[in-house]
Structure formats: structure tokens, C-alpha cells
Amino acid sequence: MILTTCAACAAPLAHDAPRCVRCWTRYCDSTCQHDHWRRGHKQMCKKIHRGGNAEQYHADKKYKEAVAVAVEKCADDTKGQTCYICTQALHWKTKEGLVRGCSCRGTAGFAHVSCLVEQAKILCNEAEENNLIGTKRFDEKWARWYSCSLCEQQYHGVVFCALGWACWKTYVGRPETEWPRLGAMSVLGNGLFVEDHHEDALVVREAELAMKRRVGASEDSLLVAQFNLANSYQMLGRLEEALRMRGDVYSGRLELNGGEHKHTLSAANNYANMLVHLERFDEAKSLLIKTIPVARRVLGISNDITLKMRWLYAQSLYKDPGATLDDLREAVTTGEDMIRIARRLLGGAHPTTTGIEYSLEKSRAALHARETLPGS
Known part of the structure; x- marks a missing residue:
């Protein structure tokens, strides 16, 4: 609930x-x-x-509030445009304005939240009627609750938040054991999270994990819920709780998927990230020394997860107060190798590229400071 x-x-x-x-x-x-x-x-x-009783009444109210916020925030961008679904500027029934919260450019991607909701409901209802739940075809249709059907990129900010409430109000009346209700809670939690409503997202994600445990959801589903909850803990500064949960997710992925699975390597990266954030550098280095060779072999040296693991490893070297001269040199050479790969694959403006550049500058500065110390 x-x-x-x-x-x-x-x-x-x-x-x-x-x-x-x-x-x-x-x-x-x-x-x-x-x-x-x-x-x-x-x-x-x-x-x-x-109004459908307490939970439905609450969801409907929050949905209307979220739509109003989204329309207002998108007003300047949507001026003079029409909905790509109904072709109108104002929705015929709700009289709401337009939004755009994806990666569409030019005159594409403008829509009413109500039209996006109706589109998602129709597609998912058809998929349910055809018994597609649990298949890739259903997942593709379910994605309309959080991603654009034109550019296929995830909605962001206020639009995702409004669609999160829309998804929840659509399926809140379903029994807890039905997948759409579980899925709707996840969409809502993610929508609140991307709009920085982290306290609200935490409430939803804690309730989601508790519900999944009650109904006996799959281990994979529980690990996804724990991953999302760890993100909320981290954003709220509850770092030790986030660390414990990231460790639990990594252990769970090892047991469920094995050490060479992409999900396991991603979980290891997330766990290492928290260890570095909490300045537990020895633990981070130990984990990364074990997992980076696996990531390079299984995913390749150019994979995003591999890059981030090596980035974290460089940080664990140069940020450690006890770093040796050799540690700092290794951090620099690792960063120089990574930046070449990142610029070639991701471009210079990508957040991963700019983050690696920043770390490389810091590691070079730390190395220079150490080499110029008397007696070095």
C-alpha cells in the first residue's frame, strides 16, 4: 500500500x-x-x-496534481504544438495542456499525459488478454508507462512522475498477487525518484519490497526492488543502509546468476561505488581487483560497466590517504587508458567521459604533489 x-x-x-x-x-x-x-x-x-476508496482516491488526486505540475513546467516548450496522438492542443476531455519529457526533438514527442496513459492502457490490456505477461512482447508494451513510443527513451522529470501516478491509479485495485500491480508500484517509485521526491520514493519502494516478499515474488524481482531501495537510501544520505543493501544485492546476484553474469557485474560495480563513497578503499580495491578481469573478459574493455569499474578502481587508488607512489602512477595510467576509450565510444560530452576526465586530473595532481615532496 x-x-x-x-x-x-x-x-x-x-x-x-x-x-x-x-x-x-x-x-x-x-x-x-x-x-x-x-x-x-x-x-x-x-x-x-x-472515489474508489482510500487508496484509489489518493492515487487519483496525486495523479491530477502531478499532471498539472508537468503541464506547467512544459508550457514554454509546448507552446503552439499539438499532441502526436490526438492531434489537438488541448485534450478534448480533460482540457489539459501538452508535455514533452523524452529525447524527441523538433516538433516530435508532444502529447497529453492523458493520451499517453490511454495508449499504455490499451496496449497492456491487449497484452493481458492475449496472456503475454512474462514475455518480451508484454515488456515492450509495458514500457509505454515510462518510455516514449517515438524515440524509445525513458521519460524524465515531471512527465515520468505523472505517468508513475497514472500507472499506479490504473492498477491499484488489482490483487497484490497480480503482476501489473507490482509493476505499477515499481513505475511509481521510479517516477518519484527521477523527480527527486526521494522521501516519497522511499515509502513506495519499501512498500514494494514488503509486498513482493509477502506474495513470494521471484528472487530476481526481489533483487531489483532491493537495488531501487538502495538508490533511495543513498539519495537520502542513509549511506550505511545503502551499503548493506548493495552488498546483499551483490551476494544475491552471485548466488542467482553466477559471477560472470552482467547483472552480477553491475551489482559488484554498484557495491564498489558505495565502498569508495564511504572511503572504504581497501574493500573496494579487493572487490574490483577480483571483478574487473571478469568484466573485461565477459563484457569487453569498452563496455560501460567495465569502464565504470576501472574508473572506481582509479578513484580507490588516488583517493586513499595511504596510497603509495606506485598506486598513484597506476591511477594515472588507468585513467589515461580509460579516457581514450570513453572519448572514442561515448564522445567528449558524455557524463561518464567527463567524470573520468575529472578523476584523471585529480590523480595527476595527487601524483605530481607526491613526486615533488622532498625525498620522493
Whole structure:
């Protein structure tokens, strides 16, 4: 559930907490319920019930708010344009304006959130009717909830956030055991995350992981949920919790997929990244020395994961206060090799390229400072 706190006192709730028999608003106990009734719930109860009960009513409200924010933020970019789906400037029913939050350029990619939602619903309903859940064809249709059908790039910012609420309000009434409800919670959590609503994303992602554990979701699905939750912990500064979860994900991937699988190597990279961030350089170096040769052999030296692993390794060398002169020289030579590969494959403006350039400058500065010390 996304409404995870008591409506009266805001205390955290179990998924099976008591609720109002009419509108399903949930409470700690009968004392909180009676108190909330006296403080105004009596006047709202019927309205919430008519709106589909508490969770649906909440999701519909948040969706409308998110659409309004998205339209306002996109207003300058969408002026004078029309929706590529319905060909109108204003939506015929909702009267909402246009948005664009993908990688489309020129006059492409403008749409109403309502049209994007209807497109995704139709495609996913057809896929369900044809029993395609769990297949690649269903995944391609489900992607319309978070990526553009024209440029096929993931939506970002306010548009992704609005579509996250749209996806959740569409499937919130499904049983917990049905995949679309699980998938919708994931889309919502990701949409909130990319719009920097990290506290809200954390609530959704914790609820998602708890629900997946209750219904006996696959180990792969649980590891994905843990990965997303670790991202939220990290963005909120809960770094030790993020580190523990990244370690759990890496261990889980080793057991599930083996040491040479792309998912395992990606998990190792994420774990090493947290170790470097927390300045646990020896642990990071130990992990990377073990996994980089595997990544180079399995994925290739030009793969993005391999590049990031080597980038982290260089950082673990030159950032370590106990680094030797040889460590600093290795950091520089590693960075020089990586920057050639990154510029050739990704271009000079890519974030990975610019990040490697920055690290190379820092490692060269550290090496120069050490070499000019008296007695070096």
C-alpha cells in the first residue's frame, strides 16, 4: 500500500491494519479511527468511497496534481504544438495542456499525459488478454508507462512522475498477487525518484519490497526492488543502509546468476561505488581487483560497466590517504587508458567521459604533489 501511515496519527502501519468499513481508510486502532471520525472524516468518508476508496482516491488526486505540475513546467516548450496522438492542443476531455519529457526533438514527442496513459492502457490490456505477461512482447508494451513510443527513451522529470501516478491509479485495485500491480508500484517509485521526491520514493519502494516478499515474488524481482531501495537510501544520505543493501544485492546476484553474469557485474560495480563513497578503499580495491578481469573478459574493455569499474578502481587508488607512489602512477595510467576509450565510444560530452576526465586530473595532481615532496 502507498498509504502506509495512520490517517489520524501518522504512525507507520502494517499492511493488514484496521480500516474504515466504508472507505477503507486505515488506522492504528479503533481509538485513532474514532478520533479521526470526530475531526472531519465523517464529512469525507462518502466522497472517498465514491472515489474508489482510500487508496484509489489518493492515487487519483496525486495523479491530477502531478499532471498539472508537468503541464506547467512544459508550457514554454509546448507552446503552439499539438499532441502526436490526438492531434489537438488541448485534450478534448480533460482540457489539459501538452508535455514533452523524452529525447524527441523538433516538433516530435508532444502529447497529453492523458493520451499517453490511454495508449499504455490499451496496449497492456491487449497484452493481458492475449496472456503475454512474462514475455518480451508484454515488456515492450509495458514500457509505454515510462518510455516514449517515438524515440524509445525513458521519460524524465515531471512527465515520468505523472505517468508513475497514472500507472499506479490504473492498477491499484488489482490483487497484490497480480503482476501489473507490482509493476505499477515499481513505475511509481521510479517516477518519484527521477523527480527527486526521494522521501516519497522511499515509502513506495519499501512498500514494494514488503509486498513482493509477502506474495513470494521471484528472487530476481526481489533483487531489483532491493537495488531501487538502495538508490533511495543513498539519495537520502542513509549511506550505511545503502551499503548493506548493495552488498546483499551483490551476494544475491552471485548466488542467482553466477559471477560472470552482467547483472552480477553491475551489482559488484554498484557495491564498489558505495565502498569508495564511504572511503572504504581497501574493500573496494579487493572487490574490483577480483571483478574487473571478469568484466573485461565477459563484457569487453569498452563496455560501460567495465569502464565504470576501472574508473572506481582509479578513484580507490588516488583517493586513499595511504596510497603509495606506485598506486598513484597506476591511477594515472588507468585513467589515461580509460579516457581514450570513453572519448572514442561515448564522445567528449558524455557524463561518464567527463567524470573520468575529472578523476584523471585529480590523480595527476595527487601524483605530481607526491613526486615533488622532498625525498620522493
